[in-house]
Amino acid sequence: MPDDVIEIAQDVPSLEVVSHLCKGCALCITHCPQRCISFTEKFNELGYKYAAYDGAGCTGCGVCFYVCPEPGAIIVYKKVRER
Amino acid sequence: MKAAVLKKPSAFYDKFERKGGAHQETTHYCPGCGHGNLHKLIAEALTDFNVADRTILISPVGCSVFAYYYLNVGNVQAAHGRAPAVATGLKRANPNSIVISYQGDGDLAAIGTAEILHAANRGENISVFFVNNAIYGMTGSQMAPTTLVGQKTTTTPYGRKVSNEGFPIRMAEIISTLEAPVYVERTALIDFKSISRTKRAVRKVLQNQIENRGFSFLEILSPCPTGWKLSAPDAQQWIRDYMLPVFPTEVFKDTTKDAETLQYSHREYTDGEVLDVLGLSELGERKEVTKEFLDNFPVQNMKIAGFGGQGVLSAGVVIAACGMNENLDVTWIPSYGPEMRGGTANCSVIISNKRIGSPLTTKPNVLIAMNGPSLDAFEDDVVPNGLVIINSSIVERRVKRKDVVTLYIPLTEIASNLGLTAAANMVCLGAYLEFTGIMDYKLLFDVIPKTIKRKNMIETNIKAVEAGVQYVRENAGKN
Amino acid sequence: MQRELIKGNEAVIKGALMAGCSMYFGYPITPASEIAQAAAALFPLLGGTFVQAESEVAAINMVYGASATGARVMTASSGPGLSLKQEGISYIAGAQLPCVIIDVMRAGPGLGNIWPEQGDYNQIVKGGGHGNYKTIVLAPNSAQEMCDLTMLAFDLAEEYRNPVVVLTDAYIGQMMEPVEFPRSRKKVKRQPWAVHGDAESQGNLVSSILMNTTLLEDHNFALQKKYEKVAQENTRYEALHIDDAELILIGYGIVSRILLNVMQMLRDQGKKVGMIRPITLFPFPQKAIADACEVAKKIMVVELSNGQMLDDVKLAVQGKSEIEFYNRMGGAVPTVDELLEVVQKYI
Known part of the structure; x- marks a missing residue:
């Protein structure tokens, strides 16, 4: 199935850790092949020190999305494949 | 982007x-x-x-x-x-x-x-x-x-x-x-x-x-x-x-590839189809019977007993169905629980013009004893002036009681002469109805085809009824 | 229309099918197996489902699943099986699902024996599983009522979204009597709360879990309100000769058939004896019994148990009349003469 295609402001590929949904399990950080996700020093409303994208290095591989157990905590923006 | x-x-x-x-x-x-x-x-x-x-x-x-x-x-x-x-x-x-x-x-x-x-x-x-x-x-x-x-x-x-x-x-x-x-x-x-x-x-x-x-x-x-x-x-x-x-x-x-695909089908069934499946489509209308018949019907508290295989249970069902056809209240219950005794198969049948209470016949006014143990087990229970029908082909002794009506018939012998020993029960029912006159024995001709499962046996069973009727007519008063 | 001479156990299944029941899940047990056998023979011929489950527990949970779709579904068993089913019945009552359960009682406790008893009264009428729930309980005393009350059970189950138990015994099940069946099969309506596996019901949830104490308390109070409504609208009993009765006999199921003889015999002797036969055991005909006590000095309860219904009669009578009790257990069923002798002592 094709992914939803949207228009966004930021660079693609990239990813977003939705900070208030992150439980700080570190799985995205551990498994990211590019090592481009890290913990912030801040705590979110759930009381967890949450992860965030470093801002560069994402290849849109989707690993973080699948290793993250929270349904909505990670969004990955991939390049739209040319037909 | x-x-x-x-x-x-x-x-x-x-x-x-x-x-x-x-x-x-x-x-x-x-x-x-x-x-x-x-x-x-x-x-x-x-x-x-x-x-x-x-x-x-x-x-x-x-x-x-x-x-x-x-x-x-x-x-x-x-x-x-x-x-x-x-x-x-x-x-x-x-x-x-x-x-x-x-x-x-x-x-x-x-x-x-x-x-x-x-x-x-x-x-x-x-x-x-x-x-x-x-x-x-x-x-x-x-x-x-x-x-x-x-x-x-x-x-x-x-x-x-x-x-x-x-x-x-x-x-x-x-x-x-x-x-x-x-x-x-x-x-x-x-x-x-x-x-x-x-x-x-x-x-x-x-x-x-x-x-x-x-x-x-x-x-x-x-x-x-x-x-x-x-x-x-x-x-x-x-x-x-x-x-x-x-x-x-x-x-x-x-084994996904080899798996047969399951098929589901669903459809509504018409009432006609439902009644057919439930065996309810050919029941017909209820027979009208006279008030006089209903008012005067003598309640039958029957105990039918014999060896397993002598058809005592089916005899009970057939006679109960006759009563039902005559718009009477009927119950049939097989021997059950502690009530079972004497090594016999037996059933209680009650045919009544009133609402029936207990379905168990503990004091029968009709006892059908298809074998000796049945007579031994139930003779004493029969009410005074009750009727005892004895299968004299098998039961070797006479009824000891002097205060009951007896009818000795060689049921097994008569049935055996018709080529179907198992029809002794129907010989008995023919004799019973002819002897008591409580219902027309011809009712059995309607009921038997609906009750007997093996259709090739129907004709012999009807002949058995006729033989029972015949026996009573020829031997009435000789007992 | 002519009636069919049929066993009570088979009348249950034909009645169920005419009531629109399409699914049967059960486990064999004497003396209820004939119901399963009749279901196995007939359900598939009308496009219905019959599954012999691996256990009583599985059977009642299959009922739970089918019921969650709004299908008319049933199971049948006897005491030991009902003990096992109690978990599922509690869930069904908690999730407010409709279903019909037939209990052909046998004698206990434990394996007991297969002869008739009424020792399941407490576990069925009082809600034998965990939690504050009730099942609606119907007690037939004839083959005709085995059909009629089974059909009623499906309607009540659906109306109140509650399990309904037809509580009967081996005598009523084994006995053949004429039964008049309806000529048209009931159409089953789509239930708005059910989970059908389609877009319209996608938002529906069938569940008995409420972690919030307030919500669960509200749910429990709502259930009690429902049971009160059932009591107001559907308390059923048969009363005979109670207007002038000085002694009232109370019994249900096969006992009521024997008591009928006893009452008739005493009436023939001019004795002022009446009878109340509960047809619903929950709701129990409390008011009818209380009212009858205005006239009757004595109440006589006859049961095939250690007095399980007797407690409910006592609650109804509230000390207004004297209560006598006679019981048999272990599969023994009193004869007419036996009861007559007992009852005569109290007139």
Whole structure:
């Protein structure tokens, strides 16, 4: 199935850790092949020190999305494949 | 910039309102718990296959008891271990729905062992996801049937001992030994590779059901960081180090290609068809009988007794049916319980013009004794002036009582002369009606064809009735 | 229309099918197996489902699943099986699902024996599983009522979204009597709360879990309100000769058939004896019995148990009349003469 295609402001590929949904399990950080996700020093409303994208290095591989157990905590923006 | 988005699949609710409380966008699962990963893979597959509206998810008892908070499908919550039975009911009722039984290790491999094995063995066309984390997460980290040998839990504080708790049970392997399941696999949630494999397996297991191929089972080794007291990454490593050697991840069975596609058909039945099936279409109208007949009908409290095989029970049914045809109240009850005695088969029949109370004839006014033991057993019970019919072909003695009416007939002999010894009971009924005159013996000709199951016997049975009538006519008063 | 001479156990199944029941899940047990056998023979011929489950527990949970779709569904068993089913019945009552359960009582406790008893009264009428729930309980005393009350059971189950038990015994089940069946099969309506596996019902949830204490308390109070409503609208009993009765006999099921003889015989002797036969055991005909006590000096309860219904009669009578009790257990059923002798002592 094709992914939803949207228009966004930021660079693609990239990813977003939705900070208030992150439980700080570190799985995205551990498994990211590019090592481009890290913990912030801040705590979110759930009381967890949450992860965030470093801002560069994402290849849109989707690993973080699948290793993250929270349904909505990670969004990955991939390049739209040319037909 | 244009971007292809990988985000929460739409088969999830936008907000988890059923969860209540402050945080309705996150799950209740602990950080690093594998349930969330599996929920995502299932939701993604349901979204991609476009079947969320057809799907019914069964939430088990365990940490995933609240799975219905999250997936925007039809939701049913089940008792501990019973999800496969509940799934059976759901799927059989609605074959077009996609039924998911989502279970943990305590649920599926301990308290619900029978339900999962038999649902698998029946080949129910359902998808089962079995989350194995080797521990009871929700109730406080007690031992699971899949807990590893030596693993410490709150109920195996010194480690699981084989001598006390046995070995971890391998459900995927067990289920793969059954004939019916079409797909059985075990995967893990320990890294992207294993999660991708799980994703493929989840889709396979659902696709099989969508294509009506039968029972599919996926066991998933899933981290429980809280229960194991490990960080999320360490919990994944723990599966790699300790669970994989005991629970290998592989496809244990795949007969999907050879599986016959199940066919479901449904149609409404007309009332005519229903009545035909229930044998109610040819009952006809009720016969009109005169008030005089009803008012004057003498209540028949009958005991019919003999050897098994002498047709005493069917004689009772036939004579009761005659009474019913005459618009009388009737009951028939076979010998039952402590009331059974004397090594005889017997039944009580009551035919009455009034509402019948107890169906048991303890003081008969008609006793039909097809053999000696029956006469021995019931002679004393007969009311004074009652009628005793004796099968004189077999019963060697005379009736001792002087205060009853007796009718001796060689029933077996007469029936045997007609070539059907088993029709002695019908000889008897013919004789009984002719002798008492309570009902027309010709009623039997209507009733016998409806009551006798072996149709080739009907004619002989009718001849037997006639012979009984004939005997009474020729021998009346000679007893 | 002419009647069919039929066993009570078979009348249950034909009645169920005419009531629109399409699914049967059960486990064999004497003396209820004939019901399963009749279902196995007939359900598939009308496009219905018959599954012999691996256990009583599985059977009642299959009923739970099918019921969640709004289908008319049933099971049947006897005491030991009902003990096992209690878990599922509690869930069905908690999730407010309709279903019909037939209990052909046998003698207990434990394996007991297969002869008739009424020792399941407490576990059925008082809600034998965990939690504050009730099942609606119907007690037939003839083959005709085996059909009629089974049909009624499906309607009540659906109306109140509650399990309904037809509580009967081996005598009523084994006995053949004329039964008049309806000529048209009931059409089953789609239930708005049910989970059908389609877009329209996608938002529905069938569940008995409420973690919030306030919500669960509200749910429990709502259930009690429902049971009160059932009591107001559907308390059923048969009263015979109670207007002038000085002694009222109370019994249900097979006992009521024997008591009928006893009452008739005493009436023939000019004795002022009446009879109340509860047809619903929950709701219990409390008011009818209380009212009858205005006239009757004595109440006589006859049961095939250690006095399980007697407790409910005592609650109804509230000390207004004297209560006598006669019982048999272990599968023994009193004869008419035996009861006559007992009852005569109290006139």
